[in-house]
Amino acid sequence: MSVTGTLRTVRGRALGATDAGRPLEPGRSHANWVHQRDRRGAWFVVPFVIAFILFTLVPVGYSIYTSLYNTRLIGGTVFSGFQNYTATFQAGDFWSGFIRVIIFGAIQIPIMLAIAFFFATMFDLGIAKWGGAFRTIFFIPFAVPAVVASVMWSFLLEPQFGPFTHFASVLGFQGTNFLGTNLIFPTLILIVIWEWTGYNMVILFTALKAVPREVIEAAVLDGASLAKVVLRVKLPLVRPAIVVLVFLNAIGALQLFTEPLILQAYAPQSISNNWTPTLYLYNTAIGGQQYNLAAAGAVIFGLVIVVLSLVSLISRRRRGEFA
Amino acid sequence: MQISKNPNHRRRRLGISGAAVGLASLGMMATAVSGAASASSTRANKAAHKTVARAANGCAKGAVPITFWAWVPGMNRLVKQYNTSQSKVCVTLDDVGAGNPEYVKLAEALKSGNGAPDVAEVEYDELPSFEVTHNVVNIAKYGANKYKKYFDPWAWKEVSQGSAVYAMPGDAGPMGFYYNTKLFAKYHLTIPHTWAQFAADAAKLHKENPKAYLTNFSATDLQWVLSLMSQDNAFPFKYTGGSNVTIDFTGKKQMAFANFWQKMLGAHELNGIPDVTAQAFGAMDRGVDLSWLSSAWGPSYFAPDAKQSVGDWRTSAMPQWKAGQHVAANWGGSSYPVFSTSKHPAQAAAFSEWLNGTSAAWKTEVTAPSSLFPTFKPELNSPAFANITVPVSGPSHPNAVFGEAGKNAAAVSWPPFMTEALTLSGTTFAGVLNGKESLPQAFKTFQGQLVKYAKQEGFTVHTN
Structure with missing residues (x-):
């Protein structure tokens, strides 16, 4: 908030100066100063720009270039125009994965944010003893690499020897197969929630800490109950943080890859090669060596995420969250 | 990650039973650690090489270097055996993954024109994928056909097209x-x-x-x-x-x-x-x-x-x-082709022929931890091989x-x-x-x- 405020004033002053004086012309001292400052500043962004060009623009450009060609086992490489794009648009395998991750996100994100908000509030209110220690413990799953987490959960949920399977049968659910066709979806949701709740909790906790004390004091003085303070005062004030988290988690859900890939080793009958869009792209490129087709799919996939990001940005700007 | 890209598709002989996947990934970490150790020991080897005629890998000074990719456990024994048996060729073994992970790396290296090995383990069913891209050498010109009579006919057929031979047949899974x-x-x-x-x-x-x-x-x-x-x-x-x-x-x-x-x-x-x-x-x-x-x-x-x-x-x-x-x-089973990017195809072919077409090599290959099943008839017909017992079968x-x-x-x-x-x-x-x-x-x-x-x-x- 304060940063944006400062920026606004700076810009306001600059505009004011221009308005008051004559129209900007090159060679004028004021304009020179502006230009010089920009150029010197430019050196500071050079490292980033180089990295950005090398590791973002060039690969993206190369993907687009690759997607316009077709390399065949028989016949070599030929220009194929948008053929790979039409093939991808018609590939039901690709879009069914899309629908799956959208449903996945629609279930996983709200549950995870609710849990994260609950614990963030607990720590923020200082109800829990050893808050700092518990915050660290909650954060640990985020520090565990997704591959390790997936392997660990595969062991825990393994249908024959997994302790959770054993636990389920003790509770009367004999023959539960967490990795079976029917349960693989909720199982993956649980694994992802386990991995990411701590991270989301820490961000919400920080946002809650940033809520001005006076606002809370005023609410308490006005006789608001604890529940009211939390739900009617704090929650609306951390809404921007929640919106950002929803957006980040949505992109994360769309890109779901590591967990299903690892679990596929344990449950090949439950996780198909096109279970998520990224798995489809991976298997098209590596399994079938159809790099061109996969490149077209990747470009389409990237565009979907760009569109989602823009929609989110625009909606947040409309609400005046930032200028 | 062998967890092979698609581990489930290459389970056989790759050591990836369900539970093994996890162990494999733990193993990878261990490998990463030991990798650092072996890097320094390689340096030590090189230093030793200058003073001693035969280094730890059994290589003679000035021998032609041949790189070899395989994943069968215990293959290092064969490489050492070969390096010590002669002084003209020095084979170095690399295990870059079992099955698919290796094929992906092979395909990439062959496409880019460098980094591919001279010889590699390739399963019978994958060999034609390298034939169609002209990446494997017809080793008939290096005398491969004289080994034909020693092999199970089906195995020889799967590595050849007419008189052209694209790999030496290795083990099998009858x-x-x-x-x-x-x-x-x-x-x-x-x-x-x-x-x-x-x-x-x-x-x-x-x-x-x-x-x-x-x-x-x-x-x-x-x-x-x-x-x-x-x-x-x-x-x-x-x-x-x-x-x-x-x-x-x-x-x-x-x-x-x-x-x-x-x-x-x-x-x-x-x-x-x-x-x-x-x-x-x-x-x-x-x-x-x-x-x-x-x-x-x-x-x-x-x-x-x-x-x-x-x-x-x-x-x-x-x-x-x-x-x-x-x-x-x-x-199942694997063959051992020589790749077109090899600078020493004759030596590479000679190594593949020795590895798969001699009793000296097979005597080692049939023993643990390799435990390969031969397509090489002299070994198949040896009484020692026929008399092997396994605990599962009493x-x-x-x-x-x-x-x-x-x-x-x-x-x-x-x-x-x-x-x-x-x-x-x-x-x-x-x-x-x-x-x-x-x-x-x-x-x-x-x-x-x-x-x-x-x-x-x-x-x-x-x-x-």
Whole structure:
């Protein structure tokens, strides 16, 4: 908030100066100063720009270039125009994965944010003893690499020897197969929630800490109950943080890859090669060596995420969250 | 990550049973650590090289360097043996992953023109994928054909096109029928010598004990299904190089094969879980599955999971479609091609010929931890090899059965796109395991997918 405020004033002053004086012309001292400052500043962004060009623009450009060609086992490489794009648009395998991750996100994100908000509030209110220690413990799953987490959960949920399977049968659910066709979806949701709740909790906790004390004091003085303070005062004030988290988690859900890939080793009958869009792209490129087709799919996939990001940005700007 | 890109597709002989995946990934971390250690020891080796004529890897000074990729455990013993046996060539071994991970790296290195090894382990079914891209050297010009007479005919056929030889055949996986003698006695079953008897036994057993199955049918294991199909003379592919390929999963023979198994699957007379996994081995060990249609390398995979049934397993020839015949099949095994990017193809070919075509090499290869099953007849016929016993099978000699199967197996012609076929199959046949789809239906879907892929890749596709 304060940063944006400062920026606004700076810009306001600059505009004011221009308005008051004559129209900007090159060679004028004021304009020179502006230009010089920009150029010197430019050196500071050079490292980033180089990295950005090398590791973002060039690969993206190369993907687009690759997607316009077709390399065949028989016949070599030929220009194929948008053929790979039409093939991808018609590939039901690709879009069914899309629908799956959208449903996945629609279930996983709200549950995870609710849990994260609950614990963030607990720590923020200082109800829990050893808050700092518990915050660290909650954060640990985020520090565990997704591959390790997936392997660990595969062991825990393994249908024959997994302790959770054993636990389920003790509770009367004999023959539960967490990795079976029917349960693989909720199982993956649980694994992802386990991995990411701590991270989301820490961000919400920080946002809650940033809520001005006076606002809370005023609410308490006005006789608001604890529940009211939390739900009617704090929650609306951390809404921007929640919106950002929803957006980040949505992109994360769309890109779901590591967990299903690892679990596929344990449950090949439950996780198909096109279970998520990224798995489809991976298997098209590596399994079938159809790099061109996969490149077209990747470009389409990237565009979907760009569109989602823009929609989110625009909606947040409309609400005046930032200028 | 072998967890191979698609671990489930390359389970056999790759050490990836269900639970092993996790261990494998833990192992990778250990490898990463030991990798650092070995890097420094390599440096030490180089230093030592200057002063001593033969270094730790057995190489002589000034020998021609040959790089070799393989994943079979214990291959380092062979490399050292070769390096010490002569002084002109120095072979260095690299294990870059089992199966698919290696093929992906190979394909990339060959495409870029550098970084590919001189020789590598490539499974029979993957060899044509490297032939079609002209990445393997015809080693006939380095005298490979003089080894032809020493090999099982089917194995030689799978590495050659006419007089051109694209790899030396290595190990194999001739198939047999493993059965639990104790439980066969308990249910009064006899060894099924025909498939008709096999189907009758499956029904009989299931009636007697609905919780036990004659065997497990792992529909998602494409290579296994293809091996069974080849034994039924219903192998769906034909490819002899070039742009013509035959894909036929929906022909009369193929549909008859699918319907034969579907009848039992539909009646729930067979178990349906992915094979070569802890789950499948558990079912065998606990007496849920009474038999296993597997290959010569089967026992070494089953052994770690075999507990209460150790010693109860015997081996017999596969059931026959016509009584009295001896039709066999092969499941798995590798060949050792020389790559076109090699700067020393003659030396590379000589190494591959030594590795696969000499008794000196085979004497080591048949022993643990490699435990390879030869296609090299002098070793196959040696009494020492025939007398090998394994704990799972008690005092019996399974190699006698498998050696016979190796002789009787028919050669098949793999299409040059097995990686794609294997990738697709895991998903396409999953419905058969779940009981949501019939095997003939899955065959039809698979046919459509493969034909579409082959056409996209520019092949002229024939469907019968």
